[in-house]
Amino acid sequence: MKLNHKYAVLPLAISFALTGCIEVDDDSNREVAAALQAQNELLQQQNDLLNEQIDNDNQEASVTVRALVIDANSEMPVTSAMAKVLRGDDVLAEVEIVDGVLEIESLPPSSDLVIEVYSIDNSLMTRAFFLSTMSLEEGTAYRDIGLLEVSEPVDIAFSVTDSLTGEPISGLSFSGSSFSGYSISEYYDYIHTSSFNDDTGMYEITLPRHLNVELTASIDFDSDGIGDLVIDSSSFYSYTSGSLLHIRSANRLEADATLVLSERPEVEEPELPEKSISLLLLDGNGDPLEDAIFNFEDGDEVVNFEYDAENGTHNLVVPFDGGIRIEMASFVQDEVTYSSGVVSIYSRTNSRTGETSLEVSASGFSSNSYFELPDVEEFTIVLEARDVPPSSDLEFVTDFLKTDFSYEVYYSEPVMLDEAEVALTYNTYTVTPGNASNTDAIPSGTTQIDRVEVSVDVSVTSELGDIKFTVSPDEELLANTQYNYEIGSVSALSDGIEVDLNSDELTFTTPEDETVVFDINDVIVDNENFYSNGGIIVSENTAGEPNTAFERDDTALFIFPASIESLEYLTIRMFEYFEDGATRTFSRTIEVVSDGNVRTSSRIALKSALNENISREYYINYIRGTVLETGKLVYPFSTSVYIGDNTATDVNTISFTYEYLTKDGEPGVGTLTLPVQ
Secondary structure, eight states, X not given: OOOOTTTTXXXXXXXXXXXXXXXXXXXXXXXXXXXHHHHHHHHHHHHHHHHHHHHHHHSOXXXXXXXXXXXXXTOSBOSEEEEEEEETTEEEEEEEEETTEEEEEEEOSSOEEEEEEEOTTXXXXXXXXXXXXXXXXXXEEEEEEEEEEEOOEEEEEEEEEETTTOOBOOSOOOEEEOOBXXXXXXXXXXXXXXXEETTTTEEEEEEETTSOOOEEEEOOSSOSSSOSEEEEEESSOEEEETTEEXXXXXXXXXXXXXXXXXXXXXXXXXXXXXXXXEEEEEOTTSOBOOSOOEEEEETTEEEEOEEETTTTEEEEEEEOSSEXXXXXXXXXXXXXXXXXXXXXXXXXXXXXXXXXXXXXXXXXXXXXXXXXXXXXXXXXXXXXBOBOOOOOOOOEEEEEEOTTSOEEEEESSOEEOOGGGEEEEEEEEEEEETTSOSSSSOOTTEEEEEEEEEEEOEEEEEETTTTEEEEEESSOOOTTOEEEEEEOOEEETTTOOEEOOSOSEEEEXXXXXXXXXXXXXXXXXXXXXXXXXXXXXOOXXXXXXXXXXXXXXXXXXXXXXXXXXXXXXEEEEEEXXXXXXXXXXXXXXXXXXXXXXXXXXXXXXXXXXXXXXXXXXXXXXXXXXXXXXXXXXXXXXXXXXXXXXXXXXXXXEEEEEEEEEETTSOEEEEEEEEEBO
């Protein structure tokens, strides 16, 4: 049983107090009896405190709201009133307000509420106050909502008459509000609305006398967003805005308040100047295109240009108010699809000279997209249509790479696929020295490294009525090589339109060659100084010029074969090197492979002279000046040791320990000393 720590601080005697008090024998010693009686009273007090604490903890969260209700005119507390609290249609509380003090307890938290303040004798006009209680999980929260103004009611009457006949205008509905706070769904329950008295010809409404209320009424009888009446005269502050008639401070209207209205006069729009526009639309051969449809919007009406076969132009006289937008929909003529287009024409005035011109901008055409014309009544605009490839509903659905490296692709409908559109490729590198041929474009003295794309022969089969296609390589793929399947244009049998869907392609990498075994003895150390064992490696460049390199010390590299790709990890720890007869202690740790990933990029070996120019793309990395044969792929790591070559007379070596684990789980540990080449 877990003890509630809120009650654990009470003395143990409370467990006894929960069941009753200690009985006292009146005939016993009075002092003992008095002590026991005092103990009983203490236990009872503790019992009462515990029960009160338990009751408080069991109470639901609630909010107490307090306010001071005042008269809006005198700004003094009202002597007597009532308040009702509603949540939707539910009445949560109804309390009496005495001397203006309003306090309501046990209201629910996180609720939108309405407080109605009113008087039983109707001396105050009911007013609604919208409020939201705060969020609360337990206990009681207190909120003071400040001053709530209320007012006595007043009956208002005013006339609205026709300026021509002097007769009352009926049929209007004036409304306004005096509630306080942000309105919720009960908004219309607290709107003050007028009525029309047929006997007096006046509008009547009851409003709070000392609270400003603005009344509005719709005067838009034809629902065009514009009021159909205008104010001729008014004995009070009124105005129109859009479709509404407004009366400010309607609660202050005098007994003889009068508003005179008249019909809004029809405004005749001035006639716009006209422009006679001719559009000459040409195809790629300069021939007019008849089937295009040009139009513009004249108000709510779309007006089309008319085609003049004799001149090959699309013509129309249009009203011009300083700008016009002419649209052309996409169309097909002589089995060629042309793009949609827009021509915009605007009048422009030169601020310096005051002269006007016409700015023409066009989009969707192959011709000039912007130019200027003189501001004349008749003009011709020449446009060259832009042809676009026809569209097809054909869609790529999904694709899969199978375990035998065949590629399955699915389309949304039967298609025609030419095998020439299917390719399986991979990239490799070629090294071409400048003296390899007299007919190529590589000059002597330059070696060029290229990344070339190699194609693999494939077979293509179809199934499911030419919806599914399978592409299979005709030869064994290289290990640990990235390949790319790509399907070019296909055409749906339903429309014959060639499309390149872009999604029907797949890139993948083949697994590593499991027969390749890493041998630590394949690692060499080379300082890239173009010498080895005292002799120059390459005596001249491909132009026949002597190698300009001289024997020197340089930073030595560990050079690892590509077989380290088969390792899970490989760590080298250098501990010494021997240079010119002296042993030097040196500590350096190199993580060559970690989590199956080689920690540097591969490089292509070049056996060349120092004064050989190397031509390559920026992303191709190479290493030269070593004993490695040209074209070999290796992974170099710096030893940070500056040292010369190992020769018969000068011993230069580097010693290290190694630890590795192959991806097949075979470990390797040892110590090795390698000569610097």
